[in-house]
Amino acid sequence: MNSEIITIGDELLIGQVIDTNSAWIGQELSKIGVKVLQKKSIGDTREAILDALYKASKKSSIVILTGGLGPTKDDITKHTLCEFFQTQLVQNEKVLKWVTSIFTMRNLPMLESNNQQAMVPENCEVLWNKNGTAPGMWFKVKDVIYISLPGVPFEMKTIFTEEVIPKLLQQFQFPTILHRTILTCNIGESFLAKRIENLENELPEHIKLAYLPSVGMVRLRFSAYGNNLPILENELTAIIEKLYKLIGNYIYGEGDDNLAEVLGKLLLQSKKSLATAESCSGGYIAHQITSIPGSSAYFKGAIISYDNSVKIEQLQVPANIIESNGAVSEACVSTMANNVRKLLKTDYAIATSGVAGPGGGTPEKPVGTVWIAVSSEKQTKTSVFNFGDNRERTIQRTAIQGLDMLRKLLVQENQS
Numbered sequence: 001m002n003s004e005i006i007t008i009g010d011e012l013l014i015g016q017v018i019d020t021n022s023a024w025i026g027q028e029l030s031k032i033g034v035k036v037l038q039k040k041s042i043g044d045t046r047e048a049i050l051d052a053l054y055k056a057s058k059k060s061s062i063v064i065l066t067g068g069l070g071p072t073k074d075d076i077t078k079h080t081l082c083e084f085f086q087t088q089l090v091q092n093e094k095v096l097k098w099v100t101s102i103f104t105m106r107n108l109p110m111l112e113s114n115n116q117q118a119m120v121p122e123n124c125e126v127l128w129n130k131n132g133t134a135p136g137m138w139f140k141v142k143d144v145i146y147i148s149l150p151g152v153p154f155e156m157k158t159i160f161t162e163e164v165i166p167k168l169l170q171q172f173q174f175p176t177i178l179h180r181t182i183l184t185c186n187i188g189e190s191f192l193a194k195r196i197e198n199l200e201n202e203l204p205e206h207i208k209l210a211y212l213p214s215v216g217m218v219r220l221r222f223s224a225y226g227n228n229l230p231i232l233e234n235e236l237t238a239i240i241e242k243l244y245k246l247i248g249n250y251i252y253g254e255g256d257d258n259l260a261e262v263l264g265k266l267l268l269q270s271k272k273s274l275a276t277a278e279s280c281s282g283g284y285i286a287h288q289i290t291s292i293p294g295s296s297a298y299f300k301g302a303i304i305s306y307d308n309s310v311k312i313e314q315l316q317v318p319a320n321i322i323e324s325n326g327a328v329s330e331a332c333v334s335t336m337a338n339n340v341r342k343l344l345k346t347d348y349a350i351a352t353s354g355v356a357g358p359g360g361g362t363p364e365k366p367v368g369t370v371w372i373a374v375s376s377e378k379q380t381k382t383s384v385f386n387f388g389d390n391r392e393r394t395i396q397r398t399a400i401q402g403l404d405m406l407r408k409l410l411v412q413e414n415q416s
Helices: 021-031 046-059 077-085 093-105 112-118 153-171 189-195 197-201 229-250 259-270 284-290 308-313 319-325 330-343 391-415
Strands: 002-008 035-042 062-066 089-091 119-121 125-127 136-141 144-149 176-185 207-214 217-226 251-254 274-278 299-304 348-354 369-376 380-386
Touching (some): 002 021, 046 144, 077 136, 093 112, 112 119, 125 153, 176 229, 207 229, 274 284, 274 330, 284 299, 299 330
Parallel strands (some): 062 144, 274 299, 274 348
Antiparallel strands (some): 089 119, 348 369
16 A cells, blocks of 8 residues: 655755654554655645645555644645645634643643634544644545644654554555564675675565665665565564575674664673774764763773874873874774773773874875774784775764674674
8 A cells, every 4th residue: 555745844845854754654654564655845835735635646545744734824734735625624622622721731821823723624533632732634535545744743753653553554454564674784785785695586576675775884674565474574584594694794783773782782791891092083982882871881981092192191002103103003003902991991992093084194094094903801803994085984984893893802702
């Protein structure tokens, strides 16, 4: 069954507000087996809304709108819906009572514009909004369902979860759909596709694979369609077991896992601690680690040694190493990792040193060159990378590589 999502608001078109509603709605529809055929953002005009509704009704059985339901004059969605459905606005007593109670509770006067929130198209079914004053609206014309929701995300999500989804499930028989998402890092999309080419070619017709790349990472989303959930689960489990055999070294988690969180769990399980010594990443690795609640149980701190004097004075990197090898070198970064581990008395450490750019590169060490070291009492592992000439991406990819190098070291040492 096809659906379309229409988000309304000039603020979306000029980039003043980022449309997160359609992404969230798309995820929720996918969970119940509804295919999103198209997502569209339009301005606050009668013509745009009518045109979008008319075109959507020709292609989709479910049309969902968000936005344009506020009390101000620029919110024209309800009036336009009346025109589209050839009806008129009428006062809904239940909504009026609810809106009045909100303003009474807040000790605020009820303005005429607030009274207008209780006016709804006569032929709609009201969807209750317990978090705000603008109700959702449900229309059915022939075989098409039209759903109009507030644009405020937390209001929209509650109505969608508590009202829309149950009504859709009650009225339609949707196919079973099952998603499994495998998270990989530090391997490019094309290299990944080559490694799993045979597995992808052998997928049955009802199981699809999507590659979802981001900086330093690729998500592999398997979607299985059918009518028997246990069979789909067994099929996906078997496929993913094969996937781990092919690319297990690049897989750091599944679903909503976060790389820093995965690393944190490994440290907690092994009762180990961590410190970082960061030059080119400027504390970004420490930021990723401390973004995880409870990270104080395993993360002791960081030394941001951006200037060479800090490497020498605080991290005790011998000056002759920097003079003979340079700060962006294996010798420097391995010393940084070992010394921060000893100085902060931790079990593990990550260290980085590189040329983030856009300036500072040389023919021997061009912009994007980064050395990373991970260290334990048993061993120190180092690698050199070139992450390209984009400063922001270089910093992001440095963090991902550093976290993943330590993840692999932890797994290795825990197994030995």
